[in-house]
Amino acid sequence: MQKDQLFTRRRLLLASAAALGAAGTAGLVVAGDEEAVRTAAPAPAPAPGPQARQAPLKSSAFRLQPLTGDGPPRSAPRRLKVRTEPIFEISSRGRQMMLTFDDGPNPAYTPHILDTLARHDVRAMFFVCGECVEDNKHLLARMAEEGHVVGNHTWTHPLLTTLDRAEIESEMARTSxxxxxxxxxxxxxxxxxxxxxxxxxxxxxAEMGMEPMAWTVDTTDWDTPGTDTIIERVEGGAAPGVVILSHDAGGDRSQTVEAIQEWLPYLLDQGYHLTVPHRRV
Incomplete structure (x- = not known):
């Protein structure tokens, strides 16, 4: 399936999917430093959080350290407890936030986003689609080299609630x-x-050793609303614990590429620590 055909369904499916996602999304908090996951009050998703009003902190004090646990991959994943709700925010300790990018990798946009992240010494999460990885494995290799965390976003980006269990398993397993x-x-x-x-x-x-991750703030870049709108969504939604959703594929993402050059240094200047989850070893 061509990517342009695949993602033209996004707008048709978004309204019904958002309702399903909101119904299945409640508050969980995962710490960025391996502390236990704890339950939090439910919150609508996606929705912008209030802009933090604390005095800016020195951004250089919050630059990221290298990941630990760089051993060879396990031959079998560790089975996890089955959740009934996804994780949608992280620990707010130290004014932490997390940046996530969905639907890639795409050779026209992903490298530019990686360049901007590298320029500011920031790591992020990339939830990739398997069919996009096939011709762009070098971009995942670069993500690994630069300390980004890669997550599973299925093979063809289907609406999972329309598939049977075997189809969902195939989408997830092939991508892993x-x-x-x-x-x-x-x-x-x-x-x-x-x-x-x-x-x-x-x-x-859970059987494949993966935790479910949602988001707190949707930049709406999937709808190409304009660079200024994307910047406003990020800067207006910035708050401790927030998980930002952006996209590096699935359509024209030139606005996303332009916007991150503006909002990323803003977040750092405001003293946010842009973090990623630690790897389990």
Whole structure:
């Protein structure tokens, strides 16, 4: 399936999927430094958080340190507890936030986003689609080299609630396989396309050693609303614990490429620590 054909369904499916995703998304918090996951009050998703009003902190004090646990990939994933809700925010300790990019990699946009992240010494999460990885394995290799975390976003970006269990398993398993081949280890995080979760996705993800990750603030870049709108969504939604959703594929992402050059230094100047989850070893 061509990517342009695949993602033209996004707008048709978004309204129903958003309702499904909101119904299946409640508050969980995962710490960026391996502390226990804890339950938090439910919150609408995606929705912007309030802009933090604290005095800016020195951004250089919050630059990221290298990941630990760089051993060879395990031959089999560790089975996890099956969740009934995805994780949608991280620990707010130290004014932490997390940047995530969905639907790639795409050779026209992903390298520019990686360049901007590297220029500011920031790491992010990339939830990739298996069919996009096939011709762009070098981009996952670069993500690994630069310390980014790669998650599973299915093979063809389907609406999981329309598939049977075997189809969902194939979408997830094939993607984990190609991520391991290109990135060097199997993914430990999964994100349902359109934010539409169901029981099979939670169960299969746990069996494959992946935690479910949602988001807090949607930049709406998937709808190409304009660079200024994307910047406003990020800067207006910035707050401790927030997970930002952007896209590096699935359509024209030139606005995303332009916007991150503006909002990323802004977040750093405001003293935010842009973090990624630690790897389980």
């Amino acid at each position: 396989d190609i991520i391991e081949d290109a990135y060097g280890e199997r993914p430990q995080w999964f994100r349902a396309p359109y934010g539409a979760w169901n029981r099979a996705a939670f169960q299969l993800g």
